Amino acid sequence: MTQRPLELILARNLMSALSTPAFLVDQGGLLVFYNEAAGTLLGKRFEELGTVGPEEWGSLFGPFDESGDPIPYDELPLVAAVREGRPAHAGLTIRSTDGTLHRVEASALPILTAHGTQGAIAVFWPTGGNGGAA
């Protein structure tokens, strides 16, 4: 069987213990986990959704910019972190499953190992706004 890299396993374990919404993508940019706090924000637990690619993620939750326009996948902090191997930060709006909009600050860090970038982790900080139009 294919085993996840240890660094992703440990990241998932840490995220599971956090009360801050946190997301994990693998080397290919696939969303492979988010924690309970993120599930509360999105209105759907990870166990209900499972691993999803960028297109499905975008259709479900956005994200959108301050004008309400969808943010291209390549410009998302998590994607920049995993593809470019650098930290990334952005303000964005997430749409939960009941249609509620949440304004968040998203900070992403690449998971760099001796074998290169294995994935990235992003933490969302809700800022209390509803994201305006979208």
Add this chain to the structure above:
Amino acid sequence: MKVKLWGTRGSVPSPGPETIRYGGNTSCVGVTLSDGSLLALDAGTGIRNLGLALPEEPTRLHILLTHLHLDHIQGLVFFAPAFRPQTEIVIWGPASPEASLRDRIARYVSAPLSPVEVRELPCDVSFRHTPEAEWEIGPARIRSASVAHRGPTLGYRIEDAGASLAYIPDHEPGLGADLDALEEEWISGFALAEGASLLIHDGQYTDAEYPGHVGWGHSALGHSLAFARRAGAERTVLFHHDPMHGDEFLDRHAEAAREAWAGAGGDRAAIGLGAEGEEHSLPALVDQPAGTA
């Protein structure tokens, strides 16, 4: 494949009348492959007796280190074959961005901690970073993977002549994880242990002791058993005994393991605690020395 436990203790050597049956030497397992090739898994103080048991004729052997904590390398400078010019030793261990394997081992095998330096060893010794991929030694296919412990640490899987040995002596897969609920791909070490003929796994703490040692890199009994159950190993030997656990304590620990294993539907004979001198012929069943649990 024949497997012999030369050191089963964790953390620090613990000789004395209270550790006679399970042993006081630290981690070392000898593996004789189907063509007679010899591997040593870790080089704790148990490797001293392994070295004394080897013939003085020209020998080539591989030492596979899981990590460089002292209880896994302390026997290196007391390994008699290392002082014979006719011996060739290949030492494998985890890579680190900080320094080469040779330089990191040389911190111990050098003054003031050691009377000899690596460059003074008469044997032909070489150091190789263990690839996180499959490779071959003699007839065996070897696989390694990083596992949850403190610092860069590997587990190994050795397959030879239809048998498989998984060796993960220092492992805390239950750290922040529910081993009963996680998908297999998210369990540290799972791919190494899956369906192994013999799994040698960390079993340092009782469930009651573990809360005081969370994050130290070792398993509670419940974690060890859950890991072994999920992996589906045919037989499991718990290893890396705590230096505070004497023989009588470990007898009770072994019985608790068997009770819990049987309670979950397993075969009581398929789980036990490793004892120094214990031998296993894979895939045949264990040949235990008299008096061990």
